Structures are given as C-alpha cells and as structure tokens.
Amino acid sequence: MPRLFIEEYTRALTGKTVCIACREGILRDNFNAVIEDLKLLNRLKIKTALYHNFRNRFANRRYFRLLADRLPETRIIRVQPEYDFYTHVLDHEENVHKLIFLERKGLIDHLGHKINSVTTQGVRQSIGTWGDLISNINFKSILEHICAKIDSGHYERVHIVPAGKDAIKYELFTIEGHGTLIANNFEEQFQPVASDGDVRIIEGILKLYKREGFLKPRTQNYLMEKRGHFYVTLIDDIVVGCVEKKIIDGRTAEIAALAISSKYRNQRLGVFTVQAFMDTLRKQGYTRFISLTNNPNLKKLYETMGFKLCERSEYLDRQIISPGVAMYFKQIP
C-alpha cells in the first residue's frame, strides 16, 4: 500500500476546491469508494464538488438520497443525460484548483507505462502516439478540450484517475500519485529542508527507488541527523525532489541522493534541482561539483548539463568509497 502524507499534502489544498467528475456507470461501480474519498476530503476541510450524470430514474433514487445524506458538504451537480458529460463539466466550472475525472482506466503511453504528469503541450505532442491505447475513446477526444481549458486558465490541475478504492486518496496524498496530472504552471522552488514533514517525504521519495539499486539507502535516523545537508525541490509547496550536499573540500561539493518523485519524472525537475543546487552552493563559495552514479538516466542528465566523466586524483579518496561507480565533474565560474 502506498504511503500516505495526509498532513503534508493537505496544507496545499486547504481552502481550495477539488471537483470530481464521474460518469454514471463508473460511479455506480465505485460508489462507496468515491463517497469514502470525498468524505475524507470534507473531513480535511477541502471544498468538494461532484459531477455525475445518473439518469433521473426511479431505480437511481437511492443513489441521489445516499449522495445527499452522506456528502452534505459536497456540492453535487447532476448533468442531464442529453448533454455531453465532459463538455458540460469543462464548461461549467470556473477557477477550480483541481478537477479529477474518474475513468475506467488511466492514461498510458505507447510502451504501456502510466503517464504520471504532463503539460498541455506534452498532451498535444503525444496524443498521436497514445493512440488507441487510451481506453476510453470519448475521453481521448476530450483531451484537447481539457488542454484548452487549462491554457485559458479555467483549471489549474486536471487529473485523470482510474476509479477504485482509495483512488482519489492515493492521487492526492501519495508521492507517486495514482493517475495522470495535466498542468502547465508547475512553479518549482528550491530550498533547504524546512520541517520534519519534508524529511518524511524525502524518506518516501528515496524509498521509491530502493529497488532500482542506484541510491544508497538512507535510514530515517540518518536523514534526521543530516537534515541540514538536504535541499528540496517543491511544486505547489510540496516536496517532489531532493538532493544531499556533501562537502569534499574547500571548493568542491558532491551532489548526492538526487531523486525526483516518480510522479514528476521527465519534467526537467532533475535538471532544475541540480542547477539550483549549484547556484545555491556557488553563493557559499563552491565552484566544483562531483557526483557518483551508475544510473544511466542520471548519467545522461549530467552529460546534457556539461558534466564530464572524471578520475581526478584529488577525489581519489571519495572514489575509493564507491568502487566501480562513475564519477562526474563540473566546474563553474
């Protein structure tokens, strides 16, 4: 079960509106799960709205009653069946922080991998290759509409999430998320670790990559003890990446424990984090940077940023500690 960071993630949602849109068949099949997730958001004082398109039939009356009874704090909007559900939702909400479409399946790329986060430009570039893999064909045609609404500022964050037990909870309160996030205004910040909550999220991010074996495991005690050496990258005030500073000598710092939450990978946050780290350390007088890694993605990242593979004698002591691991080096003015 993914680890939940309710307290940390709620801070960014308090006072904002999360709007859930779920078609009749999907809502009927996941009724209790959706109610439980919405109740959690309401308990956390996050404003909620639920769009559905249950037909106004006698057989559905029990659903209307249950929604009203169990979600008194949620604004419930029924879309008449004669309207296109998605168009109606997209055209009727204004200034919503998050709009979550609950679907049968999530979005996947041409290799079958879940698409974690993408900009509207990314959607437009890739939609051709996603092709028929988007399980719900109607939904594919609506993606352009979603992008237009994000571009025009009506929605900040649109999520497409496969419906199921805890689906919304996992999407909003875990590091890796559960579906796809489409947004443009990712504003990254870089800063030293500020709280115990930051440390807990760093621990969670590093754990995500334990299996890949490129990162040396760091215990909670280590992280607590060394928290003053860690920096974080934030989006929406939430930690999404980290890096550890290790001082090698008077002018050299090592870039260690670099990791970006899987939800935000390939959005150039790795580059941002390394650049921000160097800019910050430059102000502290460091002009030389090394990093040791066997992760092929990180090697490419360093190469694109002008780092060079090195075997410099002054860093031999450091290299000996990690035999067989490639060392990258960059000097800045």
Ligand SMILES: CC(C)(COP(=O)(O)OP(=O)(O)OC[C@H]1O[C@@H](n2cnc3c(N)ncnc32)[C@H](O)[C@@H]1OP(=O)(O)O)[C@@H](O)C(=O)NCCC(=O)NCCS
């Ligand atoms: C390695 C890592 C930090 C990269 O972060 P990221 O935010 O996904 O990377 P970026 O989007 O900034 O990528 C920039 C460049 O890195 C390289 N790169 C990153 N991910 C890649 C991938 N999956 N495949 C190929 N190249 C990749 C590319 O050169 C890319 O340039 P491009 O935009 O021209 O393709 C991230 O994937 C991660 O956290 N990995 C696991 C942790 C880890 O192993 N850390 C290393 C410890 S030694």
